[in-house]
Amino acid sequence: QLQLVESGGDLVQPGGSLRLSCTPSGAPLDYYAIGWFRQPPGKDREGVSCISGNGAYTAYADSVKGRFTISRDNAKNTVYLLMNSLKPEDTAVYYCAAGVIVGPDIDPDHYDYWGQGTQVTVSS
Numbered sequence: 001q002l003q004l005v006e007s008g009g010d011l012v013q014p015g016g017s018l019r020l021s022c023t024p025s026g027a028p029l030d031y032y033a034i035g036w037f038r039q040p041p042g043k044d045r046e047g048v049s050c051i052s053g054n055g056a057y058t059a060y061a062d063s064v065k066g067r068f069t070i071s072r073d074n075a076k077n078t079v080y081l082l083m084n085s086l087k088p089e090d091t092a093v094y095y096c097a098a099g100v101i102v103g104p105d106i107d108p109d110h111y112d113y114w115g116q117g118t119q120v121t122v123s124s
Contacts, residue, residue: 002027002113006096009118012086018120020081022096030054030074033101036081037108038092038120045095047106049081059104064090086122093117 008020022034035050049060049070058070064083072079079096097111 002032002098004096004098004113004115006094006115006118009094009120011121011123013124014087014122016086016122017082017084018086020083020094020096020118020120022079022081022115024077024098028074029072029077029079029098031100032098032113033105034070034072034079035097035099035106035108035111036070036079037095037097037106037111038090039095039117040089040092043092045108047108048094050101050104050106051079052101052104057104059106061106083120086120088122090120091122092120094120 003025005023033052036048039045051058051070067085069082095117096115098113099111
């Protein structure tokens with residue numbers, strides 16, 4: 001059973017940066033597409049970014065394009081989300097998820113395995 005653990009969430013000022021990490025246990029990660037999702041306070045979970053198993057394609061929500069970068073290091077069995085130019089509206093619990101998915105897809109309903117989330121708060 002694949003289990004995922006997110007880390008790297010923190011309190012950061014507007015304009016700052018954070019790097020989130022997603023690390024699995026129970027199975028190698030390179031078989032799966034990995035997505036990052038977030039759930040702002042009082043709102044539904046939304047897709048942020050995804051990357052294919054071999055890293056050949058990535059996709060981003062319009063709200064984070066040009067600010068966030070997803071990457072994976074299969075040798076370290078880790079997927080990263082680098083978040084730059086953070087805004088207060090980026091405040092949310094961030095989750096990583098894994099799925100056997102073909103093509104760019106940030107629909108959370110299509111992912112099978114989820115981590116517990118890490119809190120990102122952007123505030124001065």
